[in-house]
Amino acid sequence: MDQFISYIDAHKERFLSELFDLLRIPSVAAQGRCIPEACARVKARLEQLGAEVRLISTNGGAPVVYGTLGNGPRTLLIYDHYDVQPAEPLELWTSPAFEPTIRDEKIYARGVADNKGNLMLRIQAIEAWLATQGELPIRIAFVIEGEEEVSSLTLYAFCRNHPDLLKADGCLWETGGRDIAGRPTVACGAKGIQYVELIARGAVRDLHSSNATVVPNPAWRLTWALATLKAPDGHILIPGFYDAIRPATEIDLQTLESIPADDEAVLADYGIPAFLDDVQGVERLRRHLFEPTCTICGLVSGYTGEGSKTVLPSEARAKIDFRLVPDMEPETVLQQLRAHLDAQGYTDIEMVDLGGEHPARSDLDAPVVRAVTAAAEMTYHIAPLVYPTMAGTGPMYPLCQAFGTPVASGAGCGYHGTQIHAPDENIRIEDYWMGMRWMGYLIKAFAVA
Amino acid sequence: MDQFISYIDAHKERFLSELFDLLRIPSVAAQGRCIPEACARVKARLEQLGAEVRLISTNGGAPVVYGTLGNGPRTLLIYDHYDVQPAEPLELWTSPAFEPTIRDEKIYARGVADNKGNLMLRIQAIEAWLATQGELPIRIAFVIEGEEEVSSLTLYAFCRNHPDLLKADGCLWETGGRDIAGRPTVACGAKGIQYVELIARGAVRDLHSSNATVVPNPAWRLTWALATLKAPDGHILIPGFYDAIRPATEIDLQTLESIPADDEAVLADYGIPAFLDDVQGVERLRRHLFEPTCTICGLVSGYTGEGSKTVLPSEARAKIDFRLVPDMEPETVLQQLRAHLDAQGYTDIEMVDLGGEHPARSDLDAPVVRAVTAAAEMTYHIAPLVYPTMAGTGPMYPLCQAFGTPVASGAGCGYHGTQIHAPDENIRIEDYWMGMRWMGYLIKAFAVA
Numbered sequence: 001m002d003q004f005i006s007y008i009d010a011h012k013e014r015f016l017s018e019l020f021d022l023l024r025i026p027s028v029a030a031q032g033r034c035i036p037e038a039c040a041r042v043k044a045r046l047e048q049l050g051a052e053v054r055l056i057s058t059n060g061g062a063p064v065v066y067g068t069l070g071n072g073p074r075t076l077l078i079y080d081h082y083d084v085q086p087a088e089p090l091e092l093w094t095s096p097a098f099e100p101t102i103r104d105e106k107i108y109a110r111g112v113a114d115n116k117g118n119l120m121l122r123i124q125a126i127e128a129w130l131a132t133q134g135e136l137p138i139r140i141a142f143v144i145e146g147e148e149e150v151s152s153l154t155l156y157a158f159c160r161n162h163p164d165l166l167k168a169d170g171c172l173w174e175t176g177g178r179d180i181a182g183r184p185t186v187a188c189g190a191k192g193i194q195y196v197e198l199i200a201r202g203a204v205r206d207l208h209s210s211n212a213t214v215v216p217n218p219a220w221r222l223t224w225a226l227a228t229l230k231a232p233d234g235h236i237l238i239p240g241f242y243d244a245i246r247p248a249t250e251i252d253l254q255t256l257e258s259i260p261a262d263d264e265a266v267l268a269d270y271g272i273p274a275f276l277d278d279v280q281g282v283e284r285l286r287r288h289l290f291e292p293t294c295t296i297c298g299l300v301s302g303y304t305g306e307g308s309k310t311v312l313p314s315e316a317r318a319k320i321d322f323r324l325v326p327d328m329e330p331e332t333v334l335q336q337l338r339a340h341l342d343a344q345g346y347t348d349i350e351m352v353d354l355g356g357e358h359p360a361r362s363d364l365d366a367p368v369v370r371a372v373t374a375a376a377e378m379t380y381h382i383a384p385l386v387y388p389t390m391a392g393t394g395p396m397y398p399l400c401q402a403f404g405t406p407v408a409s410g411a412g413c414g415y416h417g418t419q420i421h422a423p424d425e426n427i428r429i430e431d432y433w434m435g436m437r438w439m440g441y442l443i444k445a446f447a448v449a
Numbered sequence: 450m451d452q453f454i455s456y457i458d459a460h461k462e463r464f465l466s467e468l469f470d471l472l473r474i475p476s477v478a479a480q481g482r483c484i485p486e487a488c489a490r491v492k493a494r495l496e497q498l499g500a501e502v503r504l505i506s507t508n509g510g511a512p513v514v515y516g517t518l519g520n521g522p523r524t525l526l527i528y529d530h531y532d533v534q535p536a537e538p539l540e541l542w543t544s545p546a547f548e549p550t551i552r553d554e555k556i557y558a559r560g561v562a563d564n565k566g567n568l569m570l571r572i573q574a575i576e577a578w579l580a581t582q583g584e585l586p587i588r589i590a591f592v593i594e595g596e597e598e599v600s601s602l603t604l605y606a607f608c609r610n611h612p613d614l615l616k617a618d619g620c621l622w623e624t625g626g627r628d629i630a631g632r633p634t635v636a637c638g639a640k641g642i643q644y645v646e647l648i649a650r651g652a653v654r655d656l657h658s659s660n661a662t663v664v665p666n667p668a669w670r671l672t673w674a675l676a677t678l679k680a681p682d683g684h685i686l687i688p689g690f691y692d693a694i695r696p697a698t699e700i701d702l703q704t705l706e707s708i709p710a711d712d713e714a715v716l717a718d719y720g721i722p723a724f725l726d727d728v729q730g731v732e733r734l735r736r737h738l739f740e741p742t743c744t745i746c747g748l749v750s751g752y753t754g755e756g757s758k759t760v761l762p763s764e765a766r767a768k769i770d771f772r773l774v775p776d777m778e779p780e781t782v783l784q785q786l787r788a789h790l791d792a793q794g795y796t797d798i799e800m801v802d803l804g805g806e807h808p809a810r811s812d813l814d815a816p817v818v819r820a821v822t823a824a825a826e827m828t829y830h831i832a833p834l835v836y837p838t839m840a841g842t843g844p845m846y847p848l849c850q851a852f853g854t855p856v857a858s859g860a861g862c863g864y865h866g867t868q869i870h871a872p873d874e875n876i877r878i879e880d881y882w883m884g885m886r887w888m889g890y891l892i893k894a895f896a897v898a
Contacts, residue, residue, distance in 0.1 A: 275663040299765060301747060310644070323658070
């Protein structure tokens with residue numbers, strides 16, 4: 001693989017330039033921005049690689065870029081996405097979110113870590129393979145969607161409609177990188193999610209706050225309703241919420257024992273004195289990977305500017321996500337939430353479904369897991385950490401679990417400081433080049449795993 | 450007074466032009482915008498009237514425009530302010546907030562009702578008096594501040610420093626106008642206020658929401674803390690909060706009996722099906738005027754844009770005002786709130802004092818009340834409604850009650866649809882001209898009341 005590595009070194013400038021061009025497209029799914037532009041760019045890049053590419057839109061959603069190349073006996077499905085999270089709050093970015101900027105050997109831009117960096121380095125690594133190693137020893141099928149950050153709205157239907165396109169011996173997940181101590185990590189599952197917006201309404205317009213004596217205040221109604229969802233001790237109070245949970249197995253828990261928790265480093269990085277309930281070590285990992293959540297992601301009502309304004313708001317909104325573990329189902333959580341709000345007397349509070357996804361798990365001993373793990377070791381000369389699941393979410397259920405396809409994350413440029421979904425999202429440039437090597441070794445390893 | 454009225458008719462164009470020039474200055478106290486510009490404009494207009502004018506700044510605050518004219522035996526203090534509320538949310542204005550616009554015989558602009566309309570019509574009415582009736586039969590002292598919308602931050606100190614400037618036989622308050630049925634209203638008291646911002650903090654930056662398993666969420670902390678302040682039944686739970694309340698007297702309650710409640714009209718205007726606890730009629734008025742409040746005026750945390758963003762917020766903020774009735778004190782409420790939050794375990798929640806004011810009441814039989822009332826009857830040919838107090842707040846305590854000066858509102862252009870503090874703030878043009886007559890009759894009546 002020396003030639004492979006030399007090829008990467010020789011083309012670094014163009015590779016970064018291609019990445020930057022993709023990062024400059026503000027393809028924010030939640031705001032409907034520049035989705036066609038990002039989709040076209042990705043399609044063109046895959047075609048440049050020699051792939052056979054189709055754009056497949058389902059129910060009017062953002063098109064999936066589906067591309068295949070290579071003719072080996074094994075098929076590796078590669079899942080990525082070309083959409084990104086909103087960049088707001090813009091004022092907290094050191095440099096503009098959609099103008100990629102290099103500082104301290106890092107690249108700053110919305111989407112560089114989640115997921116345009118991995119997407120591009122995987123394509124470019126395949127280019128390096130073809131240029132230096134000849135034909136691919138495996139068949140590769142890219143599924144690159146444009147709605148990942150809005151709960152993969154139409155991907156479920158795409159998967160149901162095209163089972164033939166998704167047949168594979170293993171799937172490389174979008175995420176991948178190294179942890180806070182520099183160890184490569186491989187994850188073989190994902191949590192599910194249910195995202196909702198709750199809306200309370202009062203008078204038809206904002207009123208002078210002196211009217212609060214007799215006019216209902218939606219900010220209070222929303223506050224009281226939210227307080228019925230989760231107790232200050234963290235217990236989620238929605239009846240039935242915990243019923244479907246499948247606890248971690250003995251093997252899951254043993255896997256956790258092999259993962260260093262790095263509590264102090266994480267606490268320092270987040271700038272907090274302690275984790276919730278002061279959990280530490282393996283118990284923190286267990287809770288992080290095997291427990292569901294109910295999280296206020298956003299709150300807004302009335303006057304939010306500088307200083308004081310004596311206003312009685314006409315509306316209050318909360319954005320809430322529930323992270324789900326096997327075998328919880330998003331549809332069930334949605335029904336339980338509505339029933340709970342109604343039972344508590346909050347029938348007036350509107351609930352908007354902003355998307356849901358099922359949790360998923362994979363066999364820890366599958367060929368794709370072994371190949372990604374071996375490739376990591378060849379790249380970094382250190383044994384990777386295998387996580388039974390991620391704490392994050394993705395459409396792993398419809399893409400993989402529904403067809404029995406094993407799945408693993410890896411061959412990426414993530415690290416603990418990426419600040420994904422937050423201002424100043426970034427990757428370390430060196431991780432980008434190492435992620436390409438990881439991808440190259442994976443092609444080799446998966447052919448024989 | 451025929452010549453007085455003819456003079457107004459003859460100068461309507463210039464009068465409106467002067468008002469518009471003042472409205473175009475975005476003197477938003479909470480945002481520190483254009484305060485010197487508005488102050489200079491008001492000073493110049495009073496000097497044009499022949500008043501002797503001083504600008505008096507206390508502790509670096511926005512200057513009070515203090516102006517005197519006339520030599521009659523009685524002194525009428527006139528209190529107004531040249532600052533306005535923030536105009537946000539800007540997108541809800543039909544025409545720009547600081548570009549006064551006439552539609553349907555109304556003037557739309559931030560501050561036109563609160564309080565630049567009354568301020569300007571009172572000055573212009575005095576001009577009409579001087580031009581048609583000769584010398585003023587009373588002495589007038591204007592106190593026009595620039596911090597009314599931020600709880601009159603430095604006016605308390607101004608009043609303590611300058612008792613000599615505030616000696617008067619009565620005070621005309623900034624507010625004044627007609628109710629939903631067209632009846633002129635006179636109010637002889639004001640509620641107090643305490644405004645605070647509560648801030649909960651978590652990680653040093655917004656995190657991916659998957660971390661909510663183990664990382665504290667300030668949006669939840671704030672929600673739980675808020676829910677301890679007020680119960681869903683409306684009862685305020687802060688220990689001692691209600692202790693200092695002086696209940697309405699028999700005379701107060703009798704005064705309420707004379708005021709039509711107009712429940713249906715108010716409900717229709719606000720677009721709500723019922724008042725809190727379905728209160729109606731006199732009981733609604735009693736509650737509105739004689740009970741304190743605890744109001745969430747603003748809430749903000751995390752992602753508040755379109756669609757979904759899976760973020761664990763690093764901060765959550767609530768703006769809260771407490772409206773106070775005699776003999777509650779803002780300093781006491783502040784201490785009670787802090788003690789309550791600490792006792793509930795929310796020592797980590799920061800409390801920012803955004804200003805407080807004492808409640809105040811006046812003698813209902815004072816000369817200024819009689820004069821404002823008589824002048825209203827001369828103007829509108831209908832008996833005005835006398836309110837023992839307003840539900841709103843102002844610095845009536847330091848300006849009037851501290852010196853035993855009786856006070857009444859009136860001689861203004863307010864009406865039920867002004868939307869003060871809200872988008873599309875407006876007055877009816879006809880009310881502006883009628884308010885000037887009310888002011889003219891008041892000069893006459895106060896001289897002999």
